[in-house]
Amino acid sequence: MSTASEASLAPLSSIATIGQHEGETVRVRGWLYNLRASGKLLFPIVRDGSGTIQGIVPKAAVSEEVFETLKNLTLESSLTITGTVRADSRAPSGFELDVADVSVTQRVPDDQPFPITLKEHGTDFLMERRHLWMRTPRQSAILRVRATIMRAAQEYFDTNDFVRTDPPILTPAACEGTSELFEMKYFDEGNAYLTQSGQLYIEATALALGKVYSFGPTFRAEKSKTRRHLTEFWMIEPEVAYADLGDLMVLAEEFLSHIVQTVLAKHRADLKTITGGDEKAAKLEKIQAPFPRVSYDEAHAMLEEAFSKGLVENRHTYGDDFGSPDETYISNQFDRPVMVHRYPAAVKAFYMQPDPADASKALCVDVLAPEGYGEIIGGSQRVDSYDLLKQRILDHGLPLESFEWYLDLRRYGSVPHSGFGMGIERVVAWVCGLEHVRETIPFARTLNRIYP
RNA sequence: UCCGCAGUAGCUCAAUGGCAGAGCAUUCGGCUGUUAACCGAAGGGUUGUAGGUUCGAGUCCUACCUGCGGAGCCA
Numbered sequence: 001m002s003t004a005s006e007a008s009l010a011p012l013s014s015i016a017t018i019g020q021h022e023g024e025t026v027r028v029r030g031w032l033y034n035l036r037a038s039g040k041l042l043f044p045i046v047r048d049g050s051g052t053i054q055g056i057v058p059k060a061a062v063s064e065e066v067f068e069t070l071k072n073l074t075l076e077s078s079l080t081i082t083g084t085v086r087a088d089s090r091a092p093s094g095f096e097l098d099v100a101d102v103s104v105t106q107r108v109p110d111d112q113p114f115p116i117t118l119k120e121h122g123t124d125f126l127m128e129r130r131h132l133w134m135r136t137p138r139q140s141a142i143l144r145v146r147a148t149i150m151r152a153a154q155e156y157f158d159t160n161d162f163v164r165t166d167p168p169i170l171t172p173a174a175c176e177g178t179s180e181l182f183e184m185k186y187f188d189e190g191n192a193y194l195t196q197s198g199q200l201y202i203e204a205t206a207l208a209l210g211k212v213y214s215f216g217p218t219f220r221a222e223k224s225k226t227r228r229h230l231t232e233f234w235m236i237e238p239e240v241a242y243a244d245l246g247d248l249m250v251l252a253e254e255f256l257s258h259i260v261q262t263v264l265a266k267h268r269a270d271l272k273t274i275t276g277g278d279e280k281a282a283k284l285e286k287i288q289a290p291f292p293r294v295s296y297d298e299a300h301a302m303l304e305e306a307f308s309k310g311l312v313e314n315r316h317t318y319g320d321d322f323g324s325p326d327e328t329y330i331s332n333q334f335d336r337p338v339m340v341h342r343y344p345a346a347v348k349a350f351y352m353q354p355d356p357a358d359a360s361k362a363l364c365v366d367v368l369a370p371e372g373y374g375e376i377i378g379g380s381q382r383v384d385s386y387d388l389l390k391q392r393i394l395d396h397g398l399p400l401e402s403f404e405w406y407l408d409l410r411r412y413g414s415v416p417h418s419g420f421g422m423g424i425e426r427v428v429a430w431v432c433g434l435e436h437v438r439e440t441i442p443f444a445r446t447l448n449r450i451y452p
Numbered sequence: 453u454c455c456g457c458a459g460u461a462g463c464u465c466a467a468u469g470g471c472a473g474a475g476c477a478u479u480c481g482g483c484u485g486u487u488a489a490c491c492g493a494a495g496g497g498u499u500g501u502a503g504g505u506u507c508g509a510g511u512c513c514u515a516c517c518u519g520c521g522g523a524g525c526c527a
Contacts, residue, residue: 038490039483058484090485110478113462118488119476120464124519180525197527222525223453235527324523366527375527423527436521448519 010082016050019095021085028053028097029080031135032073034118042070044099046081052137054091055083055099066102076114076135078105123436130443131452141270142439145263146428150215152262153236153422156255157213162238165205165212167198173402180221182231194219197421198237200351200406203382206239206417207409213238225447226324227436228374230425232445239419245353245363245381248418249339252367252377253289255422256337260287263431275433283335283370284431291336296343296361299330321347328372337376341365350392353381353416365420373430379420386410 013026030048037043040059045052059067073079083097090096108114116132126133133139157164170192186192198214205212218235238251263271264284271281294302303316303326312329316322321343322330331338342355345362352362364380383389389410393403428440438444443452 034488036486036489037483038486041484041486043486043489045487054487056485060484088485090487092487113478115462115477117463117477120488122464122520125463218527220526224525225521226523227521229526233527321525378527421527426527437527 013085014050015046015048015053015093018053018085018097019087019093022087022095023085025082025084025100026097027080027082030078032075032077032079034075035070035073037071042067044070044073044081046079046097047135047137049140051093053093053095053097055081055097057099062099062101066099069104070099070102073104074108074110074113076132077108079103080105123438127438127444127449128451134442137273139439141267141273142428142432142434143442144270145267145274145432146424146440148263148266149259149428149431150234150236150424152259153255153424154213154215155262156258157211157236157238160211162211162213163205163209164215165202165209166214166216167195167201167205169195169216171195173399180223182219182221196220197235199239199419199421202237202239202419203406203409203417206241206419207413207415211238211240223447227438228324228426228429230437230441230444230446233437233441234424235421236424237419237421239417241417242415243381243418244416245341245365245418248379248381248420249291249293249341249365250289252339252365252379252420253291253337256291256367256377256427257287257289259427260284260431271432280433286335287337291339291367292334293339293341294330295341299326299340302330302333319344319346324374327368327374331368331370331372331374335370337367337369339365339367348380350396350398351380351382351389353383354388363418367420369426369430371430371433373426375423376426376430377420377422379418381416381418384410384414384416386414 010025010027013021013028015028015030018026018028028046028048030046032044033047033052034045035042042057044055044057046055057067057070080103081097081099082101083099086096086098087094088096114132115129116126116136134143154164170186172192181193181196183191183193195218197218198216202212202214213236215236216234217232219232221231222229240247240251243251264281268281272278299322300316300318303312306312306329307315312325314325316326330340341364342361343364343366345352345354345360348362348364352364355361355363362380366375367377368374369376383392386407390400390407393400425437425440428434429437432440434440438446
């Protein structure tokens, strides 16, 4: 090994941008991802979080110490490797590193090898080691796409003059009076609950600031065990004063289009790593506003026809909400997200404005992602009449005193207003083509898992 | 909460009711262009738990535990 001062002469490079240093000697700080050997030739593959690169180490080209150090190095040991960047058509990324020097920061013990191998593993094994699983190229790529989706979502609202107003996470009562909530003691004030939605609170901030959004974690204590559910997930919710349902649907389709096109612009390589091909990117190209709009009645008619043709197993009952198989069938009829609007008021939340054309319907919209990924957005125009809202609260058996502040919003300068919530993890799962939302978040919280 | 599936080596999985195995990982040896490298060798097991049937149970029966994904509910 050369001296520290000698090695420090080489500039640091991230692997993602190492092509800019072709012909130059650089340092890469990272971890040993894989090591192949062929006699007196070593092929260490190093990852640094931005990508991986293969190093070439002919025994004759380096010191005995460098060769022996690398030859016996254990996977996922941390190291700094110095070498010359060379373009090579055999390399997946187009570049390789002719290694000159290596410095090991921490060596993974021989008797406790890195548990995640390059071979296949079961989901439970991987989830139990999520803190290590996320080091693999595919999982890292998913987390990068997630970060871009979150940033693009905020970017859309920020550049369209929305003000971010974050609602409380600890709340005194259920927002909608339906979902199961996580409950805890709150000093001498009785029980508090983890928020299931910030919606009611951002209705208040919308009437103060006009266009607002919130972005934060949301909690549901429902015992859902499916590929679409987490007990803790991230939701971004816009709320707009004076907006009606039509305005809301335009907002939703433009918002989603922006997110998907931003991912396409930045993550072609990651999408390929995640899905193993370019088909997903081709599908995402089509995600451009406007999106198809289907009323509840039209969707029901689609399901009736599908049932008569034997395309769906169970017949949908008019007036009921759509089940998961129903949503999957409807969304599969389109190559873009479909906006299903005007559901029966009876199956929707108390705060939704009735349709003036048919009071049995609510002015609401669910956006269903393609390919059966389910509901990614749910929103509505809100009840703006004091009398109607008060009646709805009473009809739903909710404690009026808990909603006095909410009724104030209709008492003092009430206006029509609308908003929606988008679940980040479902969008990531759809955009990345994943089987399960648990891979879309660094540490998933599900019914049977709160470790690590 | 209901329905279904699964639990065998560190991992992924085999094994007609009849000697518990393979690949990968680990250790050792070989190989100068490997792409989940390859070749040879070695170590590695209370078959989820508790009962039962049987000459004999990984395999059949009962209960339980754990996990999975589907319904419901939702984003």
